[in-house]
Amino acid sequence: MLRYLRWAPSMWRSEINTAVLEMLAVQPGERVLDVGAGMGAGSVLAARGGATVVAVEPTPFMRRVLSGRRLLQRDRSRIEVVDGSAEEIPVADDSIDAVWAVNTMHHWVDVQRGVGEIGRVIRPGGRVLLVDEDFHDPAHPDHDRFGGEGSADDHHGFTMVDADAMGTLLSAAGFGDVVAAKRDVGGRPAIVVTATGA
Numbered sequence: 757m758l759r760y761l762r763w764a765p766s767m768w769r770s771e772i773n774t775a776v777l778e779m780l781a782v783q784p785g786e787r788v789l790d791v792g793a794g795m796g797a798g799s800v801l802a803a804r805g806g807a808t809v810v811a812v813e814p815t816p817f818m819r820r821v822l823s824g825r826r827l828l829q830r831d832r833s834r835i836e837v838v839d840g841s842a843e844e845i846p847v848a849d850d851s852i853d854a855v856w857a858v859n860t861m862h863h864w865v866d867v868q869r870g871v872g873e874i875g876r877v878i879r880p881g882g883r884v885l886l887v888d889e890d891f892h893d894p895a896h897p898d899h900d901r902f903g904g905e906g907s908a909d910d911h912h913g914f915t916m917v918d919a920d921a922m923g924t925l926l927s928a929a930g931f932g933d934v935v936a937a938k939r940d941v942g943g944r945p946a947i948v949v950t951a952t953g954a
């Protein structure tokens with residue numbers, strides 16, 4: 757829990773989640789999925805925009821914070837906080853219009869299974885956006901704090917996700933329009949994977 761408290765301000769509201777929601781162009785009435793929702797930086801934004809959000813989060817502490825935060829939202833009826841993970845998403849097949857994961861890929865214990873689960877729940881043509889910030893890049897504004905060995909905080913052992921490997925996994929799993937690359941998101945260097953459901 758303590759390791760997450762250090763991150764609390766950026767998990768409550770973050771430029772990267774704002775940028776991700778803009779990239780996904782989530783529409784009112786869509787059913788969307790936030791994988792590893794944390795304190796709900798992305799979920800709350802999507803609900804405000806009129807989407808119905810399934811916020812999947814495996815850590816009980818995070819679910820408690822997000823459930824409390826949900827109660828403060830005018831749009832709370834459109835946010836569902838559920839116990840799950842990338843590897844086990846408690847959502848019906850083909851039921852999601854858009855899915856995102858921000859700074860969670862490096863936590864996934866079984867990446868292939870996570871990709872398979874996202875493929876199962878996303879509807880054909882649905883949008884997928886997976887982003888992990890690259891704190892190791894000296895251009896990242898938080899590089900000195902989270903950038904790895906010798907930095908003030910080693911980002912709780914952040915292991916950089918391999919964009920090529922993720923792209924290969926999604927293509928093999930049958931996703932369409934797969935692009936996996938390093939690029940800026942909200943002014944932050946990141947590993948970014950985009951795809952569409954098959």
Ligand SMILES: C[S@@+](CC[C@H](N)C(=O)[O-])C[C@H]1O[C@@H](n2cnc3c(N)ncnc32)[C@H](O)[C@@H]1O
Nearest residue numbers: 767792793794797815841842858859860863864
């Ligand atoms: C750095 S936080 C990011 C939270 C949120 N996505 C955000 O952008 O603020 C990482 C989150 O991933 C969650 N997580 C850990 N293991 C996971 C898994 N296997 N699948 C999905 N999320 C996971 C953690 O509980 C935590 O809430």
